[in-house]
Amino acid sequence: MSGHGLSLPDGRYAALLFDMDGTILNSIAAAERIWSAWATRHGLDVAAFLPTIHGARAVDTISRLALPGVDPEIEAQGITDAEIEDVEGIVEVPGAENFLKSLPVANWAVVTSAPKALALQRMKAAGIPVPAVLVTSEDVAAGKPNPDCYLLAAKRLEVDIADCLIFEDAAVGIAAGEAAGAPVLVVTSTHLHPMETAHATIRSYEGIVAKAGEGGFIQLEDGGI
Template identity: 30%
Template sequence: MTRARSSTPAAHLPPDRLPAAVLWDMDGTLVDTEPYWIAEEYALVEAAGGVWTDEDAHDLVGQDLRVSARMILDRTPVTGTVDEVVHALLAGVVRRTRQHMPWRPGARELLTELSEAEVPSALVTMSWAPLAEVLVEHLPEGTFTAVITGDQVARGKPYPDPYLEAAARLGVDPADCVAVEDSPTGAASATAAGVPTLVVPHTVQVPQMPRARQLESLEGVQARDLVRLATEQLSVRG
């Protein structure tokens, strides 16, 4: 279920208040799992006798997993169904993540502060539930009030549906939230949903876009900073 976004401009949010909720991307934003995905892509394609490149891998960053799987099938000798490719990649990334949870700088600390301040957080990821569950298991119970994964929405990022669904589940207006993303696809999804967005680029560059403000890092960012940072053209240096 989704709802229409608010027409309230993000710039009208009082900059000194806490957001109604924070909506988090996962891969590359909370945890540095993009190298895991890329490694699994290389392994899958090379096992089929194909060639994969970093440029190919970067095209997949932030995409719905079914879109990524289709791109692999279209570009390489890999065979099977879209879902079979997704499950092959996902199994490898889940295994790697269980062995080591690679937190991005400042992310876990900010999650903890938001929880202590009783600001709801939602996980909004194009990864499927098995990987999201690994992350949730590494955090105190109740850290995320809602979890939206790529296998739960008909249209994934860059469409606004995942972020609209997150706001609907939390019962908040998208314009009163802050999203945290790392990719062009994710930032496009959040801003299309009307969510003021903080972008911390990591694996790929993200172009400037309306309603999105870029930071170098989440290190040192506190809950009370989020609305101001998401609605002003500022930069935080890690």
């Protein structure tokens, strides 16, 4: 632990796998505007419902509600279309853009519960570089907490999932990382309340340096900011 709040894992990693929303960019304002309107239309308790949307695919969030007469696929597409249109207030998690740009392109991926069109729109809005490997909701049959998305990212990068470090912010994504069998680093930038976790945590990417060492493995170091 450094004096400026980093708690970095000390392993060496073949690749770094990043969740998107809440992990490398903050889209909470836009997402909650759209989901609040949707929840209101369906007579839901908005305050109770909003915490359930983070980290999961829209279709899974809606399916869990089992609302009579509601087609989760159609409703999820409507949510996605609205989110693609509304990117106001979407920003990077502090330091994320520069940190990602410092990584070798063959050694990182983004693994998101968002559809591809939405992921690209949000990364563009936040100034986040688009990775060579992007795994989205359309790429897997079962979303987080199922580990398939992370296993697919490792496969596409041609590395062993056990040699990857997964960056996550939400409980459902952390569970997916654990189920995949990879170490997890929790990003707390968008957390309103402290999260109890046994994993290493960071608040932002400021002060973190990725060093490529022997065999191309990456090690995270405290840059001393």
